[in-house]
Amino acid sequence: MALLDVENLRISFGGLHAVDGLSTSVRQGQIKGIIGPNGAGKTTLFNAIAGIQKLSAGSIRLEGRPIESLQPWQRAGLGIARTFQNLQIFPELSLIENVMIGCHPKARAGFCGALLGLPGVRREERTIEERAYAQLGLLGMQDRALSPAGDLSFGESKLLEIARALAADPKILMLDEPIAGVPAAEQAPVVRMIREINARGVTVILVEHNMRMVMGLCDEILVLRSGRFLAQGTPREIAADPEVIGAYLGEEPAHA
Ligand SMILES: Nc1ncnc2c1ncn2[C@@H]1O[C@H](COP(=O)(O)OP(=O)(O)OP(=O)(O)O)[C@@H](O)[C@H]1O
Ligand SMILES: [Mg+2]
Structure with a gap:
């Protein structure tokens, strides 16, 4: 069974079919590339899988289970994570805080517990922090955990965004142009990180215009x-x- 199945997917914006009858599947453990000219529907497909874009027709299944009626956070909880074509980090928050945002899909203690500062919540916060530190360790950025994310270079910011997506412990990570705009000298760490993530068992879907990267990975x-x-x-x-x-x-x- 495929990890992810997309069947006869259609997404229309008025008269424009941004995704038009698309079927494809992603196997466990793959690094699957998706390419196509500007406007081909790659980001729209990611949005549909992540649950932030309503389908006009078709179905999406994760491990055989239909997910198209689930909310984005429910899909995140099932193991679907993504990064954005336009960098989405919070420059005024520290590196560790940026990563901790991604940890929350697994948080269990609830809103009231958080407001009251119950011991269970504090324990959970510590676990989340430990997981976030582990992600920063993967980037070799643990020693800068408390620095503002705004101090990072563009390439480092892209890595931080990937680390945040990984903090939710996903089964599938969708990367939307992870090296677009990243200077050549900073691209190799991103490629290395994607290989490392995949070697740790995370299935990757990669949208990227850089053919050398797509062909190589x-x-x-x-x-x-x-x-x-x-x-x-x-x-x-x-x-x-x-x-x-x-x-x-x-x-x-x-x-x-
Ligand atoms: N919210 C929207 N409303 C209307 N049209 C949209 C919307 N989002 C995307 N589109 C259109 O859908 C088509 C596919 O866009 P999409 O962003 O998915 O392409 P892409 O393959 O990611 O392109 P790029 O390589 O430039 O990122 C384009 O024609 C785009 O203008
Ligand atoms: Mg796009």
Whole structure:
């Protein structure tokens, strides 16, 4: 059974079908790439899987269980995490606070307990903090845990955002252009981190315009054009597919 199944998905904005009858699945342990020209529907697909975009038609299943009626936080609780195409960190909060935001889907003590500062809540806070420190350790940033996130370089901020997504202990991590705008010298740590995350058992879906990164990291690549399935295969198959070359690889993406 696939970890994630998308079937006949359609997402329409007025007359525009941003995703148009798309079916695909993601296997446990994969790093699956999704590529396609600007406006192909990649981010819309992520939004639909994460639950922040209503479906016009179709279904999404996680481990065989339909999730399309679940709220975003319920999907996060089931193990779906993502980062955003436009960086979403809080510059005035510290690194550790930024990561702790991502830990909360598993928090159990509840709102009233938090308001009253009950012992169970304080214990939970400590556990969350420990988990967040562990994530920062993965980045080698534990010693800067209390510095404001606004002090980080752009590449480091992208890493911090990934660490926050990981803090929820996801089964699937969706990364929307993790190296877009990141200077060349800062890209290697992001690539390393994605490999490390995957080696630890997290399935990754990667949207990225940087072909070298996609070809080097992914075991399977889905190509979208105008919201539709264009091709799917290994990096080697995709690089040699004449339709893909015509539709995408032959043209320079707007923000590669
Ligand atoms: N909220 C929205 N309202 C109306 N149209 C939208 C909305 N979100 C996306 N679209 C449109 O849907 C299409 C797909 O957009 P999407 O952002 O998913 O593309 P993408 O593949 O992520 O592109 P890029 O590579 O530029 O990030 C585009 O034509 C876009 O303008
Ligand atoms: Mg996008």
